[in-house]
Amino acid sequence: MIPGLALDIYEEADRNAMSDAMDVMVAAFDPIYGEAWTLPQLAGVMMMPGTWLTIAHVDATPLGFALVRSVLDECELxxxxxxPLWRGRGVGETLLRDSLVTARRKSIISMNLEVRATxxxxxxxxxxxxxxVHRRPGYYRGNDGQLYDALSFRLDMRM
Ligand SMILES: CC(C)(COP(=O)(O)OP(=O)(O)OC[C@H]1O[C@@H](n2cnc3c(N)ncnc32)[C@H](O)[C@@H]1OP(=O)(O)O)[C@@H](O)C(=O)NCCC(=O)NCCS
Structure with a gap:
């Protein structure tokens, strides 16, 4: 674990938090897959009720983030x-587990997600x-035109 690692949760479109998330976004997602969001996309989803953004940071340095949207008693990661510099040290797992804690606090019963199979x-x-849950063959198209399967996963939080 990283000394001084702290998490902050934002439930509204906070300009500084979104800027921190975008710094990580640009560094974290390989452009070949075209998976990174733009700031307007992030701001748009932050305007929707039920969305929360968790920023992991050490002092003023953002290391990672998780973005979750909930509708009624279900949510989606x-x-x-x-x-990249901070990977392999538990930050991603800490963000995910904290998102689950937040979801439970909101009486959410399941978290869903979709991810490239590779x-x-x-x-x-x-x-x-x-x-x-299931596989969607060729669901994602990379910027190089290659198709990638999507896998969907679900965590039932009542168990
Ligand atoms: C996926 C991602 C968030 C993981 O972050 P991270 O901080 O490196 O992950 P952690 O150190 O918390 O790893 C936790 C577990 O994840 C798995 N894991 C993480 N990176 C892995 C890798 N490169 N290869 C295999 N397993 C990996 C392992 O099971 C690991 O547990 P272990 O160390 O006990 O084996 C990070 O690699 C990332 O930002 N990737 C690019 C963005 C992305 O594709 N996000 C997911 C889709 S939105």
């Missing part, structure tokens, strides 16, 4: 990212108890 994040989701 929209994005999870850790800056993404290492699949290991993290399985480790934290998510169950495979």
């Amino acid at each position: 929209l994005l999870l990212a850790v800056a 993404n290492n994040a699949v290991r993290l989701y399985e480790k934290t108890g998510f169950e495979y």
Whole structure:
């Protein structure tokens, strides 16, 4: 674990928090997959009720973030990212587990997500108890035109 690691949760479109998330976004997502969001996309979802953004930081340095949107008693993990320099030290898992704690506090009963089948994040989701739901062949198209399967996962938080 990283000394001084702290998490802050934002339930509204906070300009500084979104700027921190965008710093991580630009560094974290490989452009070949075209998975990174733009600031207007992030701001748009932050305007929707039921969305929360968790920023992991050490002092003023953002290391990673998680973005979750809830509707009634279900939620979806929209994005999870850790800056490359800070990977492999538990930041992603800390963000995900904290998002689950926040979801439970909001009386949410399940978290869903969709991920590229070749993404290492699949290991993290399985480790934290998510169950495979189904595969959509060729669902994502990379910027190079290559198609990638999508896997969807669900965590039933009542268990
Ligand atoms: C996925 C991501 C968030 C993981 O962040 P991280 O801080 O490096 O992850 P952690 O150190 O918390 O790892 C927790 C677990 O995830 C799994 N994991 C993480 N990175 C992995 C990798 N490169 N290969 C295999 N397993 C990996 C492991 O099970 C690990 O547990 P372990 O160390 O006990 O084996 C990070 O790699 C990332 O930002 N990727 C790019 C953005 C992305 O694709 N996000 C997911 C879709 S939105």
